[in-house]
Amino acid sequence: MTAEHTSASFDTDAVIDRITRFVAEQTSTTPDTDQDLFATGLANSMFAMQLVVFLEQTYAVTVAGPDLQLSNFRTVKSMAALVGRLQAQPAAGSDV
Amino acid sequence: MDEPLIAIVGAGVMGTGISTLVVGNGLPVVLVDIEQGALDRATTAINLGLRHAQLTGARPPGTTPGTLRTTLQLSDIADAAVVIEAVTEAPDRKAEVLAAVSALVGPATPIISNTSGIPIDEMAAWVKDPGALIGTHFMNPAYLIPMVEVIRGPRTTDRTVQQVLSTLTRIGRRPVVVRDAPGFVTSRLLHPMINDAARIVGEGTATVEDVDTLMQGCLGHPTGPLRTADLIGIDNLVDALEELHARTGDERCRPSELLLEKVRRGELGRKSGRGFYRYYSEAQS
Numbered sequence: 352m353t354a355e356h357t358s359a360s361f362d363t364d365a366v367i368d369r370i371t372r373f374v375a376e377q378t379s380t381t382p383d384t385d386q387d388l389f390a391t392g393l394a395n396s397m398f399a400m401q402l403v404v405f406l407e408q409t410y411a412v413t414v415a416g417p418d419l420q421l422s423n424f425r426t427v428k429s430m431a432a433l434v435g436r437l438q439a440q441p442a443a444g445s446d447v
Numbered sequence: 448m449d450e451p452l453i454a455i456v457g458a459g460v461m462g463t464g465i466s467t468l469v470v471g472n473g474l475p476v477v478l479v480d481i482e483q484g485a486l487d488r489a490t491t492a493i494n495l496g497l498r499h500a501q502l503t504g505a506r507p508p509g510t511t512p513g514t515l516r517t518t519l520q521l522s523d524i525a526d527a528a529v530v531i532e533a534v535t536e537a538p539d540r541k542a543e544v545l546a547a548v549s550a551l552v553g554p555a556t557p558i559i560s561n562t563s564g565i566p567i568d569e570m571a572a573w574v575k576d577p578g579a580l581i582g583t584h585f586m587n588p589a590y591l592i593p594m595v596e597v598i599r600g601p602r603t604t605d606r607t608v609q610q611v612l613s614t615l616t617r618i619g620r621r622p623v624v625v626r627d628a629p630g631f632v633t634s635r636l637l638h639p640m641i642n643d644a645a646r647i648v649g650e651g652t653a654t655v656e657d658v659d660t661l662m663q664g665c666l667g668h669p670t671g672p673l674r675t676a677d678l679i680g681i682d683n684l685v686d687a688l689e690e691l692h693a694r695t696g697d698e699r700c701r702p703s704e705l706l707l708e709k710v711r712r713g714e715l716g717r718k719s720g721r722g723f724y725r726y727y728s729e730a731q732s
Contacts, residue, residue, distance in 0.1 A: 377727060379656070395670065396591055397678070397717075400499040401727050419502050 361438060366410070366431040373405055374427065384427045399424055406430060412437035450474050450513065451528030453614070456521065456544055458482075458489035460680055460718055461561055462533035464589035467496035470513040471506040471590055472618040477516045477523050486517040500590045507619065525551050529614050531583070533561040536686045541565065542573045549574035557607045557614075559583050563679075563687045564630040564638070566694070567600030578604035581611050583622075584633060587678050597622045598631050629694035630687075637675070638688050639699035642706065644672040648723075649705040655723045673723040677716035681709045 367384055375381040378393050388394035394402070402424050403414050412434060414423070423433045453469045455462050458480035466489065469476050480486050493515060500506035516523070521544075524530055530548050534540050541560065548558055558580050560570050571577035582598030589595075595615055599608055608624065615622045625632050644658050653661070659671020668675075676684055685702045692700035709715070709722060716722030 373727070396499075396503040396505075397588075397670075399502055400495070403498070403502060404495075405727055415498075419498055421502060421504070424502075 361435045363431055363435060366434055367427055369409065370406075370427045370430050373409075374402075377401065382427055384431075386427070387425050388427075389421065389425055394424075402430065406434055410434045410438060451614070452477060452526055454479065454524035454527035454530040456480075456524065456530065456532045456548060457534035458485040458517070459533065459535065460587055460683070461585060461589065462531075463489040463492045464496065464587055465531055465533060465561065465585055466515065467493045467500065467588070468585075468590040468620075469618055470515050471497050471500050471510070473507075473510045473513050474618065475513040475516075477518060477527065479518055479521055479524060481519065483519060486519070490515070490517060496588065496590050499588070503591060505591045505593075521547055522551055524548065525553075527552060527556065529557045529559065529611065531559045531561055536563060536565065536683060536690065538565060538569070538690075541570060545570055545573045545580075549576065549579075555579050555604075555606065557581060557610045559611060561585055562598075563683070564634040564690050564694075566629055567598050567627045568602065571600055571602050577602040579607050581607050582627070582631070583611075583615075584631060586633075587680075593619065593621055595620045595622050596631055596633050597624045598627055599624055600627045630691045634687060634691065635695075637672075638684065638691055639697065641672045641676045641679075641684060642688055642699060642701075642703050645676070645705040646703045648673070649703060676706075677722035677724055677726075680716050680718055681706055681722050682715050685710055 371382060374388065377398065380393055382388055382393055399421060407413060418433065423429055450473065452475050454477045455466050456479045458478055462478065466476050466478050470493065478486065478489060497512060530552055532544055532548060534544050545558065545560065555576065556579060558574060560580065561583050563584055567580060567582040571580050574580050580600060581603045584596040586592040597611065612622050630638065647653055647658055648655055655673050659673050662668040662671045685706050688700050688702045713719055714721045717726050720726050
């Protein structure tokens with residue numbers, strides 16, 4: 352599922368661009384949008400949480416419950432899709 | 448109460464991470480500090496840490512976190528089944544806190560001092576019952592790293608060892624028990640290595656990134672020594688190196704100029720947003 356299916360106003364390209372820049376700033380390497388950041392060593396378990404905090408603060412979303420799993424953060428594309436889906440949802444509780 | 452209460456004294460980086468680990472495995476925690484601000488920061492960090500542990504699969508799925516109580520009253524530890532002291536790595540502070548803890552808890556209640564290198568038998572002089580004192584050296588973040596170095600002092604009883612091993616197993620850790628010595632095993636090896644890595648950068652042999660990349664790519668270190676320094680906290684690392692230097696006389700343990708300069712500038716690592724690297728964190732929001 353892509354973000355466009357859930358939110359007409361959601362600009363996937365802009366989000367992909369913003370996340371790519373963040374990863375590049377933090378790792379000194381510009382990732383491909385499909386690149387598995389963890390498998391290729393660009394990200395580790397510490398950086399994973401920085402990605403969560405970055406997305407939450409930049410896009411005013413809360414990543415909680417079953418969404419809080421590494422598979423959502425593996426690639427720039429998967430992160431953008433998560434943001435799109437969360438922004439399309441009414442705000443949920445922020446419990447873990 | 449079914450589950451044993453774990454008391455944690457000191458709400459710094461280690462006390463916070465250990466609290467996250469314990470509540471994340473479903474046991475109740477009472478966390479004590481002398482500063483309300485430290486307790487407030489710890490509460491936020493523990494909630495973030497629980498999410499981090501879930502994200503990386505480091506916490507048993509479906510476990511309801513144990514209750515966390517924070518307090519300024521050390522006397523609130525009186526009912527604890529195990530006490531973990533995690534105050535600053537300064538012998539004076541540890542002496543004061545361990546003496547106070549040992550006066551409050553029930554007889555033979557295990558008292559764990561979390562330390563990266565102060566010999567347990569030195570600390571045993573400060574407690575009522577030296578047999579109940581044992582050391583741990585949790586790595587940071589304690590809730591992500593599954594292994595814990597456990598230090599048995601010469602006077603630590605079998606009962607204390609067994610109780611502490613069983614508590615660590617209950618919270619999903621794999622303990623390895625070693626004998627008492629300055630820096631034990633992990634700090635004795637790691638701290639001088641990080642110190643040398645900083646010297647190498649200070650001497651201009653290689654950049655921070657290249658030192659870490661070589662240690663990762665050629666020697667299999669998971670993150671590189673300077674990223675590890677940022678994770679430990681450079682101020683804590685300098686304290687630990689000074690303790691090691693004082694006890695071993697090893698010149699490799701004398702804190703290097705670059706580490707001291709980082710501390711003077713307040714570039715303490717991850718916790719301050721900048722050390723050898725810069726970090727994006729909730730602290731910048």
